[in-house]
Amino acid sequence: MAFHYELRFGGVGGQGSLTAGTILAHAAVFRTKYYATQVPTYTSQVRGGAAKADIIISDEPITFPESTNVDFFLSTHQKAYDAYKGDLKEDAYVLVDSGLVVVPDDDAKKYKVYEYPLVRTAKYEIGNVVTMNILAVGICLGLTEVLPIDAVRDTVKEEVPPAFIDMNMKAFDMGLEVGRKFKAEGPTKK
Numbered sequence: 001m002a003f004h005y006e007l008r009f010g011g012v013g014g015q016g017s018l019t020a021g022t023i024l025a026h027a028a029v030f031r032t033k034y035y036a037t038q039v040p041t042y043t044s045q046v047r048g049g050a051a052k053a054d055i056i057i058s059d060e061p062i063t064f065p066e067s068t069n070v071d072f073f074l075s076t077h078q079k080a081y082d083a084y085k086g087d088l089k090e091d092a093y094v095l096v097d098s099g100l101v102v103v104p105d106d107d108a109k110k111y112k113v114y115e116y117p118l119v120r121t122a123k124y125e126i127g128n129v130v131t132m133n134i135l136a137v138g139i140c141l142g143l144t145e146v147l148p149i150d151a152v153r154d155t156v157k158e159e160v161p162p163a164f165i166d167m168n169m170k171a172f173d174m175g176l177e178v179g180r181k182f183k184a185e186g187p188t189k190k
Contacts, residue, residue, distance in 0.1 A: 003034070003059040005146050006067040008087070009136070010052040010080035013042055016133030017076070021053025023137060023155050024147065028057045031151035037065035050083045057146060072144055073111075074136050075101050076118055093143055095136065103189055113189040114143065114182050122171060131171035134160070138175020143183050149176065 007024065009017040018040045025038035035058050042051035054067035072093045075081035081101045088094070090110055096103055098115035107113065116139065122132035134156055141152055153172060160168045182188070 003057075005057045005072070005144070006070045007055040007057070007072040007074075007140070007144075007146070008052055008067055008070045008084060009055070009074045009133075010050070010084040011074075011076035012079060013049050013051045015051070015076050016130065017051050017074070017080075018042070018053045019159070020074070020133040020137050021055045023134075023152065023159050024055050024057070024140075026159065027147055027152040027155040028055075031154060032147060034059055034147075035062050037062050039065050039067075050077070050080045052080060052084050072140060072146070074140065076132065076136070078102065095139055095143070108187070108189045112187045114139075115188045116178060116182075121174070126167060126171045126174065128164070128167055131164075131168055134168045135171040135175040135178075138172040138177075139179040139182070140175075142176040142179020142181075144179075145183075 009020045011017040021038045025036040028034040028036035037056045039054045056062050068087050070088045070092055073088055074095045076097045078101050092111050094111040094113045096115055097118040099117050099120055103113050118132045118136055122135050123129040141149055156168055156172055157165055
């Protein structure tokens with residue numbers, strides 16, 4: 001059976017959604033046997049406008065690069081959640097920042113919703129809010145196991161500035177732990 005997995009990382013400009021998507025796509029293409037695409041979408045407003053990265057990972061060539069049946073959706077802003085939830089498949093994993101996004105009860109019945117204070121954790125536990133996207137990548141991997149962990153870990157080390165590698169590795173590892181806990185315990189919003 002063919003492997004085909006669609007992810008969407010949504011937020012507002014400046015939150016790192018596009019970088020997170022690039023990391024996953026690069027890890028898939030350069031460190032595994034998979035094909036991958038990453039299609040960014042953003043408004044003309046550089047900071048504060050809705051932005052998303054659609055990532056497709058497949059073991060076969062990808063003929064249409066935009067996600068139409070999303071398996072995993074990250075949203076770190078209400079504006080992005082409302083704008084980009086339309087293509088989610090039933091039972092999709094949905095990870096939202098619990099301090100910034102409210103998932104309607106009807107959506108919680110359709111999707112596996114996980115709430116986590118991404119921005120607060122990045123700022124106060126890791127030490128820098130810009131690590132939030134790497135924290136989210138770790139949670140995504142711990143929850144979905146969509147790619148080998150070492151492939152993504154090595155890609156993070158390549159993609160982040162050298163001065164921030166240790167901080168981002170801390171965020172990635174913390175995210176993996178949270179994602180694995182989520183996988184074991186089930187959705188936080190039912």
